[in-house]
Amino acid sequence: MANQACAERPAPSADQLAWQKMELTMFCHFGVNTYTDREWGDGTEDEAIFNPSDLDCSQWTRAAKQGGFKLLILTAKHHDGFCLWPSKFTEHSVRKSPWKNGRGDVVREFVDACRADGLKAGLYLSPWDRHEKTYGTDAYNDYFRNQLAELLTDYGTLDEVWFDGACGEGPNGRKQTYDWESYQALIRKLQPHALIAIMGPDIRWVGNESGVAGEGESSVQTRQGRPVWHPAECDVSIRPGWFHHAQEDDQVKSLEHLADIYFKSVGRNSVLLLNVPPDSRGQFAAPDVLRLHEFGRTIRGLFANEIAQGVASEAVEFGSARTFNLVNLQEDIAQGERVRSYHVEARRNGAWVTVALGTAIGQRNLHRIADITADAARVVINKCEGEPLVMWSLYCATPIGPWGQ
Ligand code: FUL
Numbered sequence: 001m002a003n004q005a006c007a008e009r010p011a012p013s014a015d016q017l018a019w020q021k022m023e024l025t026m027f028c029h030f031g032v033n034t035y036t037d038r039e040w041g042d043g044t045e046d047e048a049i050f051n052p053s054d055l056d057c058s059q060w061t062r063a064a065k066q067g068g069f070k071l072l073i074l075t076a077k078h079h080d081g082f083c084l085w086p087s088k089f090t091e092h093s094v095r096k097s098p099w100k101n102g103r104g105d106v107v108r109e110f111v112d113a114c115r116a117d118g119l120k121a122g123l124y125l126s127p128w129d130r131h132e133k134t135y136g137t138d139a140y141n142d143y144f145r146n147q148l149a150e151l152l153t154d155y156g157t158l159d160e161v162w163f164d165g166a167c168g169e170g171p172n173g174r175k176q177t178y179d180w181e182s183y184q185a186l187i188r189k190l191q192p193h194a195l196i197a198i199m200g201p202d203i204r205w206v207g208n209e210s211g212v213a214g215e216g217e218s219s220v221q222t223r224q225g226r227p228v229w230h231p232a233e234c235d236v237s238i239r240p241g242w243f244h245h246a247q248e249d250d251q252v253k254s255l256e257h258l259a260d261i262y263f264k265s266v267g268r269n270s271v272l273l274l275n276v277p278p279d280s281r282g283q284f285a286a287p288d289v290l291r292l293h294e295f296g297r298t299i300r301g302l303f304a305n306e307i308a309q310g311v312a313s314e315a316v317e318f319g320s321a322r323t324f325n326l327v328n329l330q331e332d333i334a335q336g337e338r339v340r341s342y343h344v345e346a347r348r349n350g351a352w353v354t355v356a357l358g359t360a361i362g363q364r365n366l367h368r369i370a371d372i373t374a375d376a377a378r379v380v381i382n383k384c385e386g387e388p389l390v391m392w393s394l395y396c397a398t399p400i401g402p403w404g405q
Helices: 014-022 057-067 106-116 138-154 180-190 246-251 255-265 286-302
Strands: 024-028 071-077 120-125 160-163 195-198 220-223 226-229 232-237 271-275 306-311 316-331 339-348 351-358 365-384 390-395
Touching: 014 024, 014 195, 014 271, 024 057, 024 232, 057 071, 057 106, 057 286, 071 106, 071 160, 106 120, 120 138, 138 180, 160 180, 232 255, 255 271, 255 286, 306 316, 306 365, 316 339, 316 351, 339 390, 351 365, 365 390
Parallel strands: 024 071, 024 271, 071 120, 120 160, 160 195, 232 271
Antiparallel strands: 220 226, 306 390, 316 365, 316 390, 339 351, 339 365
């Protein structure tokens, strides 16, 4: 649960804090849709179609690491109801697939690969189930809790459980009343460190699937009239679809687009959840792997040439004129968010000019600015709740994507 000790200024729980500091997380959409070439299955898919020719989850984790990603989330069950693990509660799973003669378990291979590579693991479990016959009745809530319990008990520590709010009709044409409270209580009991995303209290959907947070995105949100810590997550796919479709292999987002997403998510105090879908072999396709390598190299490169760093309102003298085009600001969010308005100034020819401005800072704010040559810089805090706990740094980066607008 979020630390609500100070009602006026909420702060993250230790698990939320660790999650926010990861900044880069990855979604992996994989399942029967990978084989039917669809985005939403209808629940009538034959289990036999799920048959990865060469599943290699360590290929996913290697590529994720190269890209700088710290946590991966697998779609254990999507809306079609097909389970990537051999659930005891349904026949509609890998158990009925020819893959590994029905003895395969993608969830197991996934969590093992994450741990072997030092990455955190999370699972997506769709409450909407278009296959399960009990869907639309009370019995489905038991079914769903049973499946959750399997996943939360049999696969070691999980760091995130991701629920979307999709609630369509099941195979009987009925809709389900989800018992969210009981799902959440079960997660808290069985995996107290797992953060509950979207339909849960720990992680907030940013409100679009383009990977873009609002300027001044704040982790402090009002719930029932009270301020609470509810940080934003930006989910977006590296491709047009969430699942792999071979005909989209040439539509992997450009490096420029991904860099822009980085600045508009991580650079706006949010966690990026980038979807990279394995193909029918059970591996990331070559263009995605290449892009992840490029992305990791590019993001690391942004911060390679530091010009100056300072804290709060201190003015830092460079000693000589230096050129910079990237401003990084961070708050010590363990103490909550304090800054509510700031601007960044540089001294050029003896005069201070404003080069960037913003409202909330939080975990990180990044500003891509036009090259400026100056001999000193400072951050002016205009509005702050208490003492500002701000660190800032300036870089001379190689611009990528939209810059300085
Ligand atoms: C949505 C789903 O309907 C999409 O298929 C995808 O899984 C996305 C992340 O969440 O609610």
